[in-house]
Amino acid sequence: MDFQLSEDNLMYRDAAREFAQKRLFPQASEFDEAAEIPKELYDELGKLGYFGMLIPEKYGGMGLDNLSYICAMEEFARGCAALMISLSVHNSLVGEALILHGTDGQKDKYLPRLATGEITGAYCLSEPGSGSDAGSLKATADFDKDSFILNGTKSFVTNAGLAGLFLVFALTDRSAGRKGVSCILVEQGAKGMIIGAKEKKMGLKGSDTREVSFDNCRIPSANLLGEKDHGLRIAFSLLSNGRIGVGSQAVGIAQAAYEEALKYSKIREQFGQAICNFQAIAFKLAEMAMRIDAARLLVHRAAWLKDQNLPHSIEASMAKLFASETANWVCNEAVQIHGGYGYMKEYAVERYFRDARVTEIYEGTSEVQKMVISRAILK
């Protein structure tokens, strides 16, 4: 058993860390207050190749292994969790869906542009009222001549306001339920696609989340991704990607909060000494370090299993569940260590506390992860 990260893993992690600490962390609080991340930053990330981390080199991507990718994503989350989720949806859901299920023509058409960040990807699966249940979609895509006609509403679509390519799941066979869902590629500006107002969220405010609805939106049948009526296979093939990604996001947020708390506990003096000298604080720090380490190991294991083409869906759920709970626990204690300052927006832990919360909610709530795990162990 080898717990060492490879040279490649470390190289990609360190490069992402350097960028995140220099370019993301110092501005993350402004992005949060403004509820927006400037486009220039996306352009910069695109130039550095971070929009094509998982895309093969022949399409202009970096072609990273999953573990290297996850190591880099943790660093982006540590610098700015809102930006990280934007990259995560683009790389591990939209890019990956095309890599796994696209025709050669679709790959040639979209992957090079996705790899450079010329177009950003958005993933439209959830609907109002179907949050945790991807099988009860109501959006429809009726076939008419050589087109699909999309109707319906998608909720909580990350990147919706800036995306150039939308992966939309809709019923192509209304009577077949889960077995009648197809995945359709919709380009920005399609007639009948309506991008809603930005969601006001508790955290990850910099990330662009919106409702996207379709009103008789006509899409050529060539834009069908994968097989007709088997779209949920695509969604299922991406589940672990999303979960391992959110796991790494949670670890990144937790690491950032822990470091802030560690630093603060050494400089803050009360009762005539640094507060890290008090056992109540020192023990909290010890427990933070322990939990983060365990969470990171679970996330790395899941990514590694995926790289080995070994089964990893339970491991991905466990990693996501454990890491997200860890992040919330750590961020809460980090706020406590900061006392009144931790409640103020001048201190980063205030943001981490809000950002961490969503990791237990999206990409399958903690309850969904427990369903996945319990079903598997009961089988």
Add this chain to the structure above:
Amino acid sequence: MILSHKYEDYRQQIREFALSEIAPHARRLDQQQVFPYEHIPKLNELGLLGMVVPREYGGTFTDTLTYAIAVEEISRVCGSTGIILAAHNSLCTYPIYVFGTKEQREKYLPPICGGGELGSFGLTEPGAGSDAAGTKTTAIKKGDKWIINGTKCFITNASVGTTFITTAVTDKSKGAKGITAFILKRNLPGFNIGKKENKMGLRGSDTAFLHFDNVEIPDSDRLGPEGGGFKEFMITLDGGRISIGALGLGLAQGALDCALEYARASEEGGQPVADRQDIQFKLADISMQIEAARNFVYEAALAKDSGMKFTRLSAMAKLYASEAGHYASYWAMQILGDEGYTERYPVERIYRDVKLCEIGEGTSEIQRLVISRELLKGTS
């Protein structure tokens, strides 16, 4: 704890008021970060601004339980309004009443008890948070006047209050026993209020710095004896913690209200959310935490009025109710899922608001310190 009709009728009265007058504004106060000036005359009308002070000074004091119920029911719909009440009553009107001379009571209480003005309490400093005895603000005696210099931070009602209590070191050689409390009016020369803090939650409430630059006040505005300040604010905080407990309790109940309504009304995958056993169990646990917190807060209120020493009890009530509030809003958000993370539902606001209860008027760590110290001393 089963309360008599008198209390339940009172709760109903405050509940109705809170629902019609306070609740409709809660989201706006939070989003726009504005102080609810329009609430103040209404709170005053209902007698909520003099709740721990007797009638002779303009107050409406009946007992601490009544006060706790009022803070609970207001906080159930709006945490910002809850903290305004809690800080005003427990931290400003109460110490003036308990430690003030007859002249001070007559002069300072009527405007803030029934007069519609608000009070504020300046204790915390940038370098003296948990270690409140580490105060750096000084008051130097000059004839029959005191000259105050220093800075206080995170002061609730700072920009809106007319009457302030603050603490300052009057004899450095005596440590905690060299701290003295003073009453100040807002417009004294040299007394400046800093800009409003940008906080995680309770964004409708006002929190700011106080700056004292050679502020001159007469010795007749000294509150209690010289060197008595530390003891006075410890007593003040014992009572204040009951109201922070009530704030946490009310916020917790608000989270349960929302989760229950959502679980009953929403469907997921064609099945009512409330049919899921894990949702049912979470609702059960939230409700149990709230009931325990309510008993704790009410017991501390009764203990205070009974005249017994209640330091440990009020610290436990505050700690338990604030953690119950965190627990309740955390799991309520989980029940709502994606929706719970948005501003469409009050749960995310409650989750941010209630975090303050684990920090203000002594962090949870300080409560544990107080509880264990009392236990080990064998005093209560």
